[in-house]
Amino acid sequence: MDTVFFDLDGTLTDPKIGITGSIQYALGKMGLPVPTQDELTWCIGPPLRASFVALLGGEDADRGVELYRERFGTIGLFENTLYPGIADTLTAVTAPGRRLFVATSKPHVFADRIIDHFGLRKYFTRVFGSELDGTRVDKSDLLRYALDETAADPARAIMIGDRKHDIIGAANNGIPGIGVLYGYGGREELTSAGARHLVASPAEIPGYIN
Template identity: 25%
Template structure:
């Protein structure tokens, strides 16, 4: 479905999520996480298990992975083990992710057409992701998407991450646009909750990562099967 306000000239800018919205990065996550787990002498994890954990930042992702592979009945003991392993896990994950960033991922069909359409409509664009900035910027460059964006903000750019509204409000400030005239384009409840709280209209893609839940059950202004529908 098309998002009508785009045609009605009611928008000045759009904020676009990265993982699950523009780029299918599950292969990158699975490869770097399993290299990390091998470094820690821990069992591997399947990509299907990782997918529901994606979206709330790398810190949450790693802790969720460690919780899964440790599989302790005693939650208190598991928490102690996770806390003990986390510094080494983060160092290993960061090293491996930077090394393979973009090699096991692909741009979704329709993304370039959609970004071109948003630009052609006169909208300023920013990429806002919970992914660390040092991961996000090289990924956009590797996939040839960086030139579309006036700003790129990662999960470490502000004091809080989506679903908190702060990153969206700060991104609107950087764009010089009012939240009510700034469209949020994402793939999950994180994006929608942040947009609602910030006062931004929000459209979600139907193909991304929504913590294992049906995305059409999320409170949003519209859903698209491809960013190319944003015309």
């Protein structure tokens, strides 16, 4: 493979505390019942506004996103941990003539800060994320843009992610997908979405990239 796209949340890092804590903050500010963090893990991975639509309905979703970012942009994005072995995995995947990219529905203004915070910049040619206004929040749109920007051959690329959005977005652009079981999607979700391979740990990823 010449081009490897990595999802961020649930694939490179475990963002549970920061994401769910910021959703709790937003709901609390709106005077609404606040679920536990475990009850909000389904929000990790899908586009944020879509999660707030599911939680609040369309009319209040934008306000929910605004309040979420109020906390996430200063505190929540650092309430995050690298999955064990990720640095070793990225080192193993790195090879002459191969480019690694981040492809996340998270706004790139946040994703870039997270990549720098964990010292991962040296592995990635570029971080692709959405805009704050929601442009390219859909993984299909994001990966189409990334392919155009990088002039990558989708037949020589692969997408690695933990949710169906990663696998489906890749397939819609002719890119095969590897599903990671240590994130937030699970075996059934990733298999149904069409993942070519499933891995239980970051250490298994290099074996499927040739």
